[in-house]
Amino acid sequence: MTLIIGLTGGIASGKSTISNYLRSLSLPIIDADVEARLAVEKGEPGYSKIVEHFGTKILLEDGSLNRAKLGEIVFRDEKQRAVLNGIVHPEVRNRMNKKQNEAIAEGHMAVILDIPLLFENKLDSTVDKTILVYVDTETQISRLIDRNKLSFEQAKLRIEAQMPLQEKKALADRIIDNNGTVENSQDQALKILQDWKVI
Ligand SMILES: CC(C)(COP(=O)(O)OP(=O)(O)OC[C@H]1O[C@@H](n2cnc3c(N)ncnc32)[C@H](O)[C@@H]1O)[C@@H](O)C(=O)NCCC(=O)NCCS
Numbered sequence: 174m175t176l177i178i179g180l181t182g183g184i185a186s187g188k189s190t191i192s193n194y195l196r197s198l199s200l201p202i203i204d205a206d207v208e209a210r211l212a213v214e215k216g217e218p219g220y221s222k223i224v225e226h227f228g229t230k231i232l233l234e235d236g237s238l239n240r241a242k243l244g245e246i247v248f249r250d251e252k253q254r255a256v257l258n259g260i261v262h263p264e265v266r267n268r269m270n271k272k273q274n275e276a277i278a279e280g281h282m283a284v285i286l287d288i289p290l291l292f293e294n295k296l297d298s299t300v301d302k303t304i305l306v307y308v309d310t311e312t313q314i315s316r317l318i319d320r321n322k323l324s325f326e327q328a329k330l331r332i333e334a335q336m337p338l339q340e341k342k343a344l345a346d347r348i349i350d351n352n353g354t355v356e357n358s359q360d361q362a363l364k365i366l367q368d369w370k371v372i
């Protein structure tokens with residue numbers, strides 16, 4: 174039996190930092206952000222639907238999506254975000270399901286689904302266990318500003334587009350506190366997987 178683990182958090186809370194570590198332990202990782210990028214590449218159905226709705230103003234010169242510009246629109250406007258989600262999320266789900274089935278067929282002890290919007294989209298019922306990568310709001314904002322070179326206001330808008338991490342805490346099976354060092358968070362992750370006997 175393969176244990177299906179949903180790894181979630183908030184924007185810049187440290188999901189990729191943890192999933193990269195889990196990958197180094199040979200666990201298969203399926204990343205919703207990666208699949209969401211592939212689903213909107215030029216030529217994909219998702220790409221055409223986005224251009225149809227948002228117009229060519231959200232394209233770069235080479236015809237690919239200008240993600241910064243699209244982000245500026247959808248993180249300021251809930252309705253536009255819902256339109257984008259409606260286009261991208263079904264494609265992401267199909268792609269992830271396919272990869273999940275492949276990982277199960279390969280006989281892995283566990284498969285990790287890295288899904289930022291796991292609780293928002295009520296996908297927790299589709300996994301066996303959930304892990305939340307948690308950070309305090311101040312740490313989250315400062316790491317997001319540093320990583321994405323955003324203004325304080327832009328960072329706040331992105332965080333506010335998601336369920337507060339405090340609320341997610343109550344929903345998760347296990348929590349990794351990522352306010353400390355990366356090594357400390359990796360140890361917490363290892364302990365959880367050992368408790369679940371998948372490592
Ligand atoms: C708005 C877009 C173009 C911005 O692209 P950008 O390269 O700047 O960000 P990236 O895709 O790397 O996402 C970074 C983080 O933003 C957060 N985020 C992204 N989309 C959303 C959303 N619709 N609602 C809330 N948070 C979101 C997630 O925490 C994600 O990890 C892009 O995020 C997108 O297409 N979003 C819609 C699809 C989606 O929901 N993806 C998230 C996982 S399925």
Ligand SMILES: Nc1ncnc2c1ncn2[C@@H]1O[C@H](COP(=O)(O)OP(=O)(O)OP(=O)(O)O)[C@@H](O)[C@H]1O
Nearest residue numbers: 183184185186187188189190316320351353354355
């Ligand atoms: N424990 C830590 N100490 C210091 N910096 C950290 C720590 N964990 C993560 N970071 C940094 O914080 C930023 C966000 O981490 P990461 O990219 O792993 O988050 P994420 O949740 O995957 O983000 P998103 O899903 O929004 O792309 C990165 O720049 C990363 O290097």
